[in-house]
Amino acid sequence: MITVRVPKDAGALSLGAEAVARAIDRGAKERGRDVRVVRTGSRGLYWLEPLVEVETVAERIAYGPVTPADVPQLLDAGLLEGGAHALRLGDIAAHPWLASQQRLTGARLGIVDPADLDDYLAHGGYAGLAAALAMAPADIVRAVTESGLRGRGGAAFPTGIKWQTVHDQKTARKYIACNADEGDSGTFSDRMILEGDPFALIEGMTIAALAVGATQGYIYLRVEYPHAARALAAALAAARERGYLGRNLRDSGRDFDIAVRLGAGAYICGEETSMLESLEGRRGEVRVRPPLPAIKGLFGQPTVVNNVITLASVPVVLARGAAFYRDFGTGKSRGTIPLQLAGNVRRGGLVERAFGITVRELVYDYGGGSASGRPVRAVQIGGPLGAYLPESEFDTPLDYEALAAKNALLGHGGVVVFDDTVDMARMARYALEFCAVESCGKCTPCRIGSSRGVELVDRILKSTNGTRAADLALLDELCDTMFNGSLCGLGGMTPFPVRSALKHFRDDFLRH
Amino acid sequence: MNEATINEAVQRALARVGAQPGPLLEILHAVQDELGCVPAAAVPPIAAALNLSRAEVHGVVSFYHHFRGERPGTTVVQLCRAEACQAMNARALEEHATRRLGVGLGETTPDGRVTLEAVYCLGNCACAPSMMVDGELHGRVTPATFDALARDWSAS
Numbered sequence: 001m002i003t004v005r006v007p008k009d010a011g012a013l014s015l016g017a018e019a020v021a022r023a024i025d026r027g028a029k030e031r032g033r034d035v036r037v038v039r040t041g042s043r044g045l046y047w048l049e050p051l052v053e054v055e056t057v058a059e060r061i062a063y064g065p066v067t068p069a070d071v072p073q074l075l076d077a078g079l080l081e082g083g084a085h086a087l088r089l090g091d092i093a094a095h096p097w098l099a100s101q102q103r104l105t106g107a108r109l110g111i112v113d114p115a116d117l118d119d120y121l122a123h124g125g126y127a128g129l130a131a132a133l134a135m136a137p138a139d140i141v142r143a144v145t146e147s148g149l150r151g152r153g154g155a156a157f158p159t160g161i162k163w164q165t166v167h168d169q170k171t172a173r174k175y176i177a178c179n180a181d182e183g184d185s186g187t188f189s190d191r192m193i194l195e196g197d198p199f200a201l202i203e204g205m206t207i208a209a210l211a212v213g214a215t216q217g218y219i220y221l222r223v224e225y226p227h228a229a230r231a232l233a234a235a236l237a238a239a240r241e242r243g244y245l246g247r248n249l250r251d252s253g254r255d256f257d258i259a260v261r262l263g264a265g266a267y268i269c270g271e272e273t274s275m276l277e278s279l280e281g282r283r284g285e286v287r288v289r290p291p292l293p294a295i296k297g298l299f300g301q302p303t304v305v306n307n308v309i310t311l312a313s314v315p316v317v318l319a320r321g322a323a324f325y326r327d328f329g330t331g332k333s334r335g336t337i338p339l340q341l342a343g344n345v346r347r348g349g350l351v352e353r354a355f356g357i358t359v360r361e362l363v364y365d366y367g368g369g370s371a372s373g374r375p376v377r378a379v380q381i382g383g384p385l386g387a388y389l390p391e392s393e394f395d396t397p398l399d400y401e402a403l404a405a406k407n408a409l410l411g412h413g414g415v416v417v418f419d420d421t422v423d424m425a426r427m428a429r430y431a432l433e434f435c436a437v438e439s440c441g442k443c444t445p446c447r448i449g450s451s452r453g454v455e456l457v458d459r460i461l462k463s464t465n466g467t468r469a470a471d472l473a474l475l476d477e478l479c480d481t482m483f484n485g486s487l488c489g490l491g492g493m494t495p496f497p498v499r500s501a502l503k504h505f506r507d508d509f510l511r512h
Numbered sequence: 513m514n515e516a517t518i519n520e521a522v523q524r525a526l527a528r529v530g531a532q533p534g535p536l537l538e539i540l541h542a543v544q545d546e547l548g549c550v551p552a553a554a555v556p557p558i559a560a561a562l563n564l565s566r567a568e569v570h571g572v573v574s575f576y577h578h579f580r581g582e583r584p585g586t587t588v589v590q591l592c593r594a595e596a597c598q599a600m601n602a603r604a605l606e607e608h609a610t611r612r613l614g615v616g617l618g619e620t621t622p623d624g625r626v627t628l629e630a631v632y633c634l635g636n637c638a639c640a641p642s643m644m645v646d647g648e649l650h651g652r653v654t655p656a657t658f659d660a661l662a663r664d665w666s667a668s
């Protein structure tokens with residue numbers, strides 16, 4: 001029996017992986033070969049998807065990108081023995097793009113069958129939970145604090161400190177709420193974990209529950225991720241069946257279970273208090289803080305709110321120790337960050353590295369420059385609320401402090417590449433338009449400011465008279481009001497893309 | 513869609529997920545999954561069952577882009593408009609799609625076959641531009657691949 005691995009990751013499926021898997025299965029049968037097609041997540045080398053891996057006796061040999069039409073020819077060329085072919089890539093783990101990475105959180109992506117708990121266990125899964133079960137709750141919190149792990153969703157708040165606050169609350173009910181509302185354009189690492197290694201998230205949430213004394217978890221999953229919803233449902237069922245969730249989990253005397261709640265297409269629900277409102281079945285309008293969710297969160301109870309990557313990074317911290325994790329990274333940015341390279345780039349995908357690599361290394365060494373072959377003009381880092389950086393700033397390291405010093409932010413780690421055909425005035429207008437579409441409406445700077453901003457950019461682009469300078473100054477003032485006066489990051493951070501476009505690409509506003 | 517059909521769908525949704533804490537979104541999902549939309553007539557029975565005002569329920573339905581007041585076309589096509597897709601010519605694809613189908617974003621073709629919608633990120637940003645067709649994701653979409661898929665929609 002030969003095992004062939006074909007991703008079931010949504011990105012791979014979007015490029016035809018389902019048809020490739022079927023073609024291999026059918027083609028092997030026609031040739032009288034005994035083949036087991038296992039569906040994995042993606043390793044994150046998206047320009048090579050669908051990436052097919054064959055387990056020969058000695059190694060795993062990869063081929064890609066494979067189309068269904070390639071399959072008969074591949075089989076005839078000895079695909080099942082790792083035979084020579086133009087699409088043969090060899091051992092993909094040795095590919096420089098992957099071998100140079102430090103995959104801690106995404107260590108199992110593309111390797112394990114996301115629905116198979118035994119496969120997870122065989123690849124180091126649940127070692128973190130085993131360690132946590134032997135520890136006092138306060139010691140689990142301390143390990144997470146000492147690891148230096150900060151929230152990977154964008155706010156970069158120290159995870160251990162948040163957990164400590166929830167741990168210290170003396171209430172009977174506490175919650176773990178996982179933010180899987182990955183709405184930022186250019187980001188997909190949550191989706192890759194949810195689809196490719198969902199047990200890592202479940203394990204991380206379970207450890208969080210042990211640490212703070214929570215009995216119920218919720219995963220707030222965006223409705224745009226139907227593939228992730230299916231993968232999660234399968235993994236949760238398997239974990240429950242094997243006693244990793246539910247009453248008295250792993251004979252610990254502790255109870256914890258997880259429910260998945262679907263979002264409904266509102267970007268704002270990625271903001272933590274808006275997400276809590278939505279989980280409670282209301283309009284996703286942001287809450288005024290204080291109180292913090294760690295003190296009064298879901299249903300008024302103390303709640304740990306962390307995003308997928310943060311929680312999925314917890315098992316390795318517990319399994320390998322806080323020092324192991326902390327030794328990656330630089331300054332106050334400890335551990336690894338799954339960067340997502342997207343947009344107009346030749347080799348896009350998931351690059352998990354210790355903090356500290358520069359934009360230039362990411363865009364050129366990993367990305368290979370633009371997909372169009374034209375010069376790269378700008379990158380947007382951190383989603384639709386992130387700043388645009390010009391080529392002259394590409395030596396900036398991708399860590400929290402270095403980006404903050406450039407009036408930029410890392411956000412959820414998405415980096416979107418644009419070539420020289422991009423019109424940055426148009427992108428600034430889009431940022432404001434997006435804010436207007438997605439504003440929850442609760443505060444005026446965001447609700448009204450975004451719409452006035454769109455009008456203002458339109459006026460600047462149309463104006464031929466002397467009002468342009470005044471309008472540009474007014475746009476800057478509007479950004480100031482939104483930045484300082486908004487209740488949450490949507491209105492408060494929309495000025496980042498607008499102002500960075502104005503600063504670095506001012507000519508684009510003047511030449512229309 | 514008559515009132516009895518709507519009521520039955522609401523009652524089934526309430527029976528299935530109504531006992532959960534904070535169940536309104538789950539109920540709306542269940543109703544839309546069954547009926548293809550959350551019709552206005554579904555609001556009063558949901559409000560009554562949850563002891564909410566009709567305004568509160570309507571407020572939730574209208575807040576979320578995902579919930580529709582009317583049934584969509586046979587095929588729902590969601591075009592991503594977010595930055596990573598824009599960097600890969602999503603605007604040109606959007607123009608092509610609206611021209612080819614003869615409808616704007618948020619509209620349904622007169623024959624009721626296709627609803628075209630905007631979506632803001634499908635998480636497929638390394639394979640841009642992306643679109644979702646009835647829950648199936650497509651990456652690196654070109655006008656030519658769009659047309660090839662569109663032939664299926666008009667045939668269905």
